Amino acid sequence: xxxxxxxxxxxxxxxxxxxxxxxxxxxxxxxxxxxxxxxxxxxxxxxxxxxxxxxxxxxxxxxxxxxxxxxxxxxxxxxxxxxxxxxxxxxxxxxxxxxxxxxxxxxxxxxxxxxxxxxxxxxxxxxxxxxxxxxxxxxxxxxxxxxxxxxxxxxxxxxxxxxxxxxxxxxxxxxxxxxxxxxxxxxxxxxxxxxxxxxxxxxxxxxxxxxxxxxxxxxxxxxxxxxxxxxxxxxxxxxxxxxxxxxxxxxxxxxxxxxxxxxxxxxxxxxxxxxxxxxxxxxxxxxxxxxxxxxxxxxxxxxxxxxxxxxxxxxxxxxxxxxxxxxxxxxxxxxxxxxxxxxxxxxxxxxxxxxxxxxxxxxxxxxxxxxxxxxxxxxxxxxxxxxxxxxxxxxxxxxxxxxxxxxxxxxxxxxxxxxxxxxxxxxxxxxxxxxxxxxxxxxxxxxxxxxxxxxxxxxxxxxxxxxxxxxxxxxxxxxxxxxx
RNA sequence: GCUCCGAUGGUGUAGUCCGGCCAAGCAUAUCGGCCUUUCGAGCCGACGACCCGGGUCCAAAUCCCGGUCGGAGCACCA
Numbered sequence: 001x002x003x004x005x006x007x008x009x010x011x012x013x014x015x016x017x018x019x020x021x022x023x024x025x026x027x028x029x030x031x032x033x034x035x036x037x038x039x040x041x042x043x044x045x046x047x048x049x050x051x052x053x054x055x056x057x058x059x060x061x062x063x064x065x066x067x068x069x070x071x072x073x074x075x076x077x078x079x080x081x082x083x084x085x086x087x088x089x090x091x092x093x094x095x096x097x098x099x100x101x102x103x104x105x106x107x108x109x110x111x112x113x114x115x116x117x118x119x120x121x122x123x124x125x126x127x128x129x130x131x132x133x134x135x136x137x138x139x140x141x142x143x144x145x146x147x148x149x150x151x152x153x154x155x156x157x158x159x160x161x162x163x164x165x166x167x168x169x170x171x172x173x174x175x176x177x178x179x180x181x182x183x184x185x186x187x188x189x190x191x192x193x194x195x196x197x198x199x200x201x202x203x204x205x206x207x208x209x210x211x212x213x214x215x216x217x218x219x220x221x222x223x224x225x226x227x228x229x230x231x232x233x234x235x236x237x238x239x240x241x242x243x244x245x246x247x248x249x250x251x252x253x254x255x256x257x258x259x260x261x262x263x264x265x266x267x268x269x270x271x272x273x274x275x276x277x278x279x280x281x282x283x284x285x286x287x288x289x290x291x292x293x294x295x296x297x298x299x300x301x302x303x304x305x306x307x308x309x310x311x312x313x314x315x316x317x318x319x320x321x322x323x324x325x326x327x328x329x330x331x332x333x334x335x336x337x338x339x340x341x342x343x344x345x346x347x348x349x350x351x352x353x354x355x356x357x358x359x360x361x362x363x364x365x366x367x368x369x370x371x372x373x374x375x376x377x378x379x380x381x382x383x384x385x386x387x388x389x390x391x392x393x394x395x396x397x398x399x400x401x402x403x404x405x406x407x408x409x410x411x412x413x414x415x416x417x418x419x420x421x422x423x424x425x426x427x428x429x430x431x432x433x434x435x436x437x438x439x440x441x442x443x444x445x446x447x448x449x450x451x452x453x454x455x456x457x458x459x460x461x462x463x464x465x466x467x468x469x470x471x472x473x474x475x476x477x478x479x480x481x482x483x484x
Numbered sequence: 485g486c487u488c489c490g491a492u493g494g495u496g497u498a499g500u501c502c503g504g505c506c507a508a509g510c511a512u513a514u515c516g517g518c519c520u521u522u523c524g525a526g527c528c529g530a531c532g533a534c535c536c537g538g539g540u541c542c543a544a545a546u547c548c549c550g551g552u553c554g555g556a557g558c559a560c561c562a
Contacts, residue, residue, distance in 0.1 A: 035562080036562085037561080037562045038562095039561095039562085069562060071561095071562085072561060072562070074561085075561065075562080128559090128560070131559085131560095132559065135559070136486095136558095136559090165560090166560075169560055178487090179486075179487055179488090180486075180487040180488075180557080180558070180559095181486075181487080181558065181559070182487085182557070182558045182559045183487085183558090183559085184559080185559085186559060187559070187560050189560085190560035191560085192560085206560095208560070208561085208562090209561070209562050210562095213562090228556095229489075229490095229555085229556060229557090230556060230557070230562095231556095231557095231562090232488065232489075232556070232557070233487080233488075233556080233557045233558075234557085234562090236487095236488090236557095237559095254489090254556095256489090256490075256555080256556090257555070257556070259555095306496090309496070309497065309510095309511075310496065310497070311496095311497065311498085313490085313497090314489060314490060314555095314556095315489095315490055315491075315497095315555090316489095316490075316554075316555050316556080317495095317496070317497090318495075318496085319496090320495050320496050320512075320513095321495095322495065322496085322512060322513065323495070323496055323497095323511070323512050323513090324496095325512095326511085326512055326513090327511090327512090329524085329525095330525095333524070333525060334525080336524090338522080338524080340522095360521085361521095363524095363525090364520070364521090364522080364524080364525075365520095365524095365525060365526080399521060400521090401521055401522065402521060402522095403521090420521060425521095427521055427522065427523095428522085429522070464522085464524060465522095466522045466523090466524075467522045467523055467524085468522090468523095469524095470524090484523085484524095
């Protein structure tokens with residue numbers, strides 16, 4: 001359109017504003033929560049729930065409650081009580097209050113008694129198979145007609161340990177003809193003999209998630225609940241508790257499930273691997289834990305950007321490593337120094353050179369970061385990547401980056417000046433003879449062994465190893481691969 | 485099987501509630517160009533999508549019906 005006067009063309013750069021939709025019914029501050037089960041440290045899957053809730057609390061003001069749902073004593077790893085808050089802190093998630101469910105047992109008992117007294121719950125001692133059979137046929141079990149007094153007495157026996165594991169459960173009456181059989185008369189309490197890491201054997205009757213969640217969502221004053229789609233049916237069940245008590249329902253949102261191809265997230269698998277010595281720890285970089293991403297040098301802001309960009313719709317999706325890496329690269333690149341690393345090195349001698357010296361910027365876009373200077377002397381030897389060297393036919397001219405041109409001649413190289421003349425020549429990295437052995441551990445469990453330039457010795461943190469990738473340098477000899 | 489939900493380019497999404505400004509925006513990937521002593525960054529360009537079939541309407545990605553495909557849940561896990 002403005003071809004003739006391109007300088008007058010006003011180009012408005014559209015800034016991508018990926019923001020989350022407004023929540024319904026926000027009147028003043030919001031109260032939200034995240035509720036991981038304490039089976040281990042948080043992984044990337046949890047980070048979505050944490051970030052989304054945190055984003056909204058920060059947008060509207062209010063508070064975010066971390067609720068640790070430790071009501072199944074058989075599935076608790078004590079490490080979680082400490083590690084989950086640390087993981088959240090690293091993510092930049094602001095937790096205003098922590099509620100540990102196993103410390104709130106009396107509240108659940110109280111609510112249970114009140115529902116029993118009102119005739120909304122009953123103690124059932126049917127064998128599970130019978131119970132299920134009856135429910136699927138929409139038939140009431142005989143215990144459903146027990147009087148509130150008898151049920152209160154029965155519940156007391158569950159609580160004080162007169163009944164033992166498996167002998168009785170407390171059931172919430174719902175609707176026996178509900179189309180979804182799992183919503184019909186669901187279990188609110190069961191008895192567990194397992195030792196609870198915080199309370200030992202103090203309690204026998206433990207609330208099921210649907211009961212404690214409903215009670216807490218109300219008592220803690222939740223205004224909005226954001227959680228995964230896998231909870232849609234649970235929401236349905238929990239609504240009965242709200243309705244029996246005439247409690248105001250929070251606004252519910254359920255985001256779609258994310259498939260993380262090839263990422264190891266399941267705590268059961270991780271624990272098995274840890275026990276077998278297959279993984280070095282919860283931060284083993286083959287895992288999808290936040291600890292592992294941290295170790296690889298990812299910045300927490302990457303998680304936030306990624307999940308905001310993914311939105312909150314109910315569509316299931318596949319996690320895009322590509323986009324995740326790209327976000328991280330964009331965030332870290334400008335403050336990441338450059339170094340030379342030569343994986344699988346081959347030694348070459350440069351003939352005909354004079355006093356060779358190298359001068360390479362720490363960051364080409366930021367000269368103020370300085371330069372790496374190397375004096376190599378006459379006819380020096382150095383190392384280059386075998387993959388590059390061997391793929392070039394004899395006689396090819398190539399450039400050793402920030403050093404000089406050479407012409408390949410067997411296993412040595414003829415000096416070919418220092419001027420940039422052939423812009424098409426391949427430019428490769430190199431390291432001097434006194435380079436150090438350096439191993440890069442990669443998330444697929446493999447390692448690359450090679451040589452890193454001496455000036456990287458003191459550096460710790462993520463560096464861009466030119467033409468190789470971003471690596472979190474952890475020690476003089478080892479680094480963890482971040483991404484290409 | 486039953487209940488519920490969803491479907492926009494290779495990938496991730498915006499738009500769908502309240503139909504028209506959407507011959508569909510952004511990001512990422514790929515390809516090409518510029519720049520650059522990195523296969524990094526930056527800039528420019530190209531590529532590429534509304535699941536299918538009906539219906540309503542002046543007008544449908546958006547509403548309705550049917551189909552297909554995919555997902556979640558399914559009862560002493562959370």
